[in-house]
Amino acid sequence: MTSQIFPSDVQQSLDLVGIFVFALSGGLLAVRKNMDIFGICVLAEVTALGGGVMRDLVIGATPVAAFSNLGYFVTPLLAGLVVFFLHPEVERINRAVQTLDALGLGLFCVTGTAKAHDYGLGAVAAVALGMVTATGGGVMRDVLAGELPSLLRWDREIYAVPALVGAALVAVLTALDSLTAATGTAAALTAFILRMLALKYGWRAPRAWHRNGSRTSEE
Amino acid sequence: MTSQIFPSDVQQSLDLVGIFVFALSGGLLAVRKNMDIFGICVLAEVTALGGGVMRDLVIGATPVAAFSNLGYFVTPLLAGLVVFFLHPEVERINRAVQTLDALGLGLFCVTGTAKAHDYGLGAVAAVALGMVTATGGGVMRDVLAGELPSLLRWDREIYAVPALVGAALVAVLTALDSLTAATGTAAALTAFILRMLALKYGWRAPRAWHRNGSRTSEE
């Protein structure tokens, strides 16, 4: 599914962990929206694989990785079943889920950027696709569930900025020809730590300047 | 648009029937949402062709079939016009439309799975794409109309399970090297009959276990 920064078995394991936790967030939203077992599994699949599918479509890597690798497809189903049977327990360890989600964010922004670069895209486009890989599934999850994408809401802790930093680090490392397992891990950890700090300290991004409250709706 | 299970003129005719009835459901939703003639035609197109387009993009079959075959594109426009002029009559024969929709579901899950297999996807991925072919257009219809996708709602009769069964039968038949017009038809009819039974007896899928009503919103 992604460029070989890491040895392929390490890569595969990391991918599956990231996919699993992204799928949990999809499944939990489905439960909150009162969906049935099938809705839970669909939202789990979409959340976990949506970003990578969008990236692969844009770069023309078809058939897309999410449908070529059985593990990538089955893992979200397992997450869906876990949520189906154990959702109160999963909700209770919400902090652990958020931490794993931040790990997934860090991992996918790095591997997504590297894969886009491998397919010949320039640095800026590769960074953009790294962010799409890391955040696209969550946007699709929210749209399908009828929610304003949390990525776009001002009242959520920043999610895209950590991904942007991780992706930009990979672009710089690639330009310097020094993207290795060690430096790639450092980039992923940087994104991870930024996201955790954002959650801890409630970092938010600014809204438009000179706001005139009467012209805007508080959604 | 699809793998040649059937002689190509039979296939084409079946495809057009399925596309027409899917388009009717899109057009009717557009009328209920008070859209104009153009909105009716757009929703008819999206509902009828969306699933096949998603499948073709994922497997890399471009230009996608829906845009390579004039009949596939024009048929939803005809359905849109029928709805525009005759929507009360079409609503009145809702049961007939649901029956035809179930036929479309059966047909597309079978042909979608077969086409995905032809493009080299494994059995599980092909089944998933068969389901995407059969249900993706309806999801896009609901998202565009600002509705929670009926595929994901617990209070709707099961729609995905019949498609899953039909697609899985095709995967098994393919593995046994015995997918023919006869067996493919049998798989499509199985999905069709399951859907009709679900409608007749109100079959629904279970929601998550140990539900705590106070934590969930009834949408």
Added chain:
Amino acid sequence: MTSQIFPSDVQQSLDLVGIFVFALSGGLLAVRKNMDIFGICVLAEVTALGGGVMRDLVIGATPVAAFSNLGYFVTPLLAGLVVFFLHPEVERINRAVQTLDALGLGLFCVTGTAKAHDYGLGAVAAVALGMVTATGGGVMRDVLAGELPSLLRWDREIYAVPALVGAALVAVLTALDSLTAATGTAAALTAFILRMLALKYGWRAPRAWHRNGSRTSEE
């Protein structure tokens, strides 16, 4: 991003103008929905590039142009920043923005149709993709912002019909082998003028016939 009707530097300049004004409309909606700087930039990107990305995916032109050309990607970010700092001023020149948007509509329906034709699509499919190029980004903008797509609303001035006329003119010109910079410009201007007239005179498309108010919801 588009077929070479015009000399490539002229084409590029026109594309960037169209992308910039489409991005402004995305950014302004993001401000109205109270999104932060990042949401503004995402909606600007999606609105400006979404239609072209959809077209490129359907015809199999990957990596898609929006990610191969740095200018196409950076321009919406600039528009996002303009909106972030100056949105009251941009709102105030709404009429100018609508005029530029109509120019973008005319341009993209023409270049989108021409590019689809270059990739071997038939006349009807090329016209459809021309309309997708011109209107797809706006639909994605509205879906992400949780709004019913204005393209589909009966209470908005017609937007798709001018695009349809411009795209159809290109298809006719192509069939007659007389698509040049001059005739292409004429087609784009026709679409532009139709859109401006629709805005000036409040042209709307008809809703379904024999409407029965009690069966429909006014959304």
